Amino acid sequence: MNSNFIRRWRQSNWVTILILGITVLIFLGETLTGGSQSPQVLVNWGAKYDPLVQIGQWWRLITPIFVHIGFMHIFVNGFTLYYIGGAVEQMIGHWRFALIYLLSGLSGNLMSFALGGAAVSAGASTALFGLFGVYIALGVIFDDSYYLRQTGRQFLMLAIFNLVFDLMASGIDIWGHIGGLIGGFLLISAFALPGQKFRKGVAWQASASIAFLAICAFLYWLGMVR
Structure with missing residues (x-):
């Protein structure tokens, strides 16, 4: 029974559920402490506000x-997150999914910090665009797989559609979305999928890792000096 439980647990989308649960709890906290549309409440719960990042609140x-x-x-x-995140977690594994979700969110917020406005901003869309980037990258890496190639093209069109919508809508952080998309693409390019050798070679993997770190470092520097 214990082995069956462990196997089911490993095969489940538990990271996705955990992230979703934390997100919902934080939203309830926002609601109970003044409302999720209050700028001060958002800042209190960890929203991005560039002046605070610039004085050391990097988190x-x-x-x-x-x-x-x-x-x-x-x-x-x-x-x-529930549907796309669950599918990505099943495909790339739990720890890869957790890292890519968090680090895509980081790269998206860094690009927003460096190139966007100083207004209070929040939301999982930076990380979610990272998941779009995962699908796009897998279509490039596994170009001999019809399914991954077609899925990658579909997510590329979905990303483009959303970015065009961002341009026409107000109050949406397009730089955060672009940064998350790039982050997800580079991060999955730096990892091999479970049980498979890396398809494009070590040089591709190393280049993606270096590019991600270099972009993040440059964006952080730019945000701090602008």
Whole structure:
């Protein structure tokens, strides 16, 4: 029985569920402490606010992926996380998914910090765009797989559609979305999938790792000096 439980646990999307659960709890905390649309409440719960990042509160480049502004914001992002996140977790494994989700959110918030405005911002969309980047990269890496190649193209079109929508809508952080997308693409390019050798070679893997670190370092520097 214990072995069956462990096997089911390993095969489940427990990281996705854990992240979603934390996100919902934080949203309830926002609601109970003044409302999820109050800028001060959002800042209190970890939203990104550039002046605070610039004085040393670097964790605000990660915590915003768990903070949301209004019910529709968390509903749409939570729905996307549950379905797309669960599928990605099953495909690439638990620890890869956790790292890519968090680090894509980081790269997205870094690009927003460096190139966006100083307004309070929050939401999981930086990390979710990282998941789009995962699918796009897998379509490139496994170009002999019809399924992954077609899925990658579909997610590329979905990402483009969303970015075009960002340009036409107000209050949406397009730089955060672009940064998350790039981060997800580079991060999955740096990892081999479970049980498979890396398809593009060590040089591709090393280049993706170096590129991710270099981009993040440059964006952090740019955000601190601008």
